[in-house]
Amino acid sequence: MNITIRAVDHKDQRYPTCGDWQFDAEGNLTITVSKLNDWRHEMLLAVHELYEAILCEHAGITQELVDKFDMDFEAKRASTDDSEPGDHPDAPYRLPHFRATNVERQLADHLAVDWQEYETEINSLP
Numbered sequence: 001m002n003i004t005i006r007a008v009d010h011k012d013q014r015y016p017t018c019g020d021w022q023f024d025a026e027g028n029l030t031i032t033v034s035k036l037n038d039w040r041h042e043m044l045l046a047v048h049e050l051y052e053a054i055l056c057e058h059a060g061i062t063q064e065l066v067d068k069f070d071m072d073f074e075a076k077r078a079s080t081d082d083s084e085p086g087d088h089p090d091a092p093y094r095l096p097h098f099r100a101t102n103v104e105r106q107l108a109d110h111l112a113v114d115w116q117e118y119e120t121e122i123n124s125l126p
Contacts, residue, residue, distance in 0.1 A: 002028040005046045010034040010125045014067075016074045018122050019045040021053040023063055029053055034125055040111045041118050048104040052086070055096035066093050082123045 014020055018034040031053070033045035056066060069092055073085040086097025108115055 001026075003031070003050070004028070005031045005033070005050070007035045007042050008032050015071050016077075017070060018125055019049040021049045021063070023053070023057070034122075036121055038113070038121075040108075040113050041121060043111070044104050044108055044113065044118065045122075047107055048100045051103050052093065052096050052100035055099060056093050059096065061093045061096065069093070 010018065013032060013034060018036075020032045022030050024030070029050075031046055031049045033042050033049065036042050036045070053063075055061075056063070069090075070085045073088065073091075084097070084101075085091060086093055086101075088094070091097060105115065108118060
């Protein structure tokens with residue numbers, strides 16, 4: 001298995017998201033995160049996506065299931081809604097997302113990242 005993490009322009013994400021993970025047919029994992037103003041922010045996104053992907057794989061929650069939920073959520077999102085799809089009670093990967101966010105917050109603390117600044121930057125992506 002290979003794991004690749006890439007920072008991309010936000011417009012180059014598969015759908016309106018700042019972090020994405022995909023397994024290919026050989027079981028290789030590719031994580032894409034939107035380029036941000038601080039490398040630590042990009043690393044937080046990458047760690048979140050890695051942790052979430054691992055937990056989803058372990059629980060048998062497929063990428064297709066996560067993608068469908070996320071893409072449907074984004075298509076229906078109100079312009080004033082800045083919530084995370086994975087936080088929604090109906091998200092099939094809610095628990096892996098919640099656990100990944102906990103790890104992400106711990107790492108933010110270790111890297112002296114202000115969580116509010118980080119969230120503000122993410123929520124300001126077009």
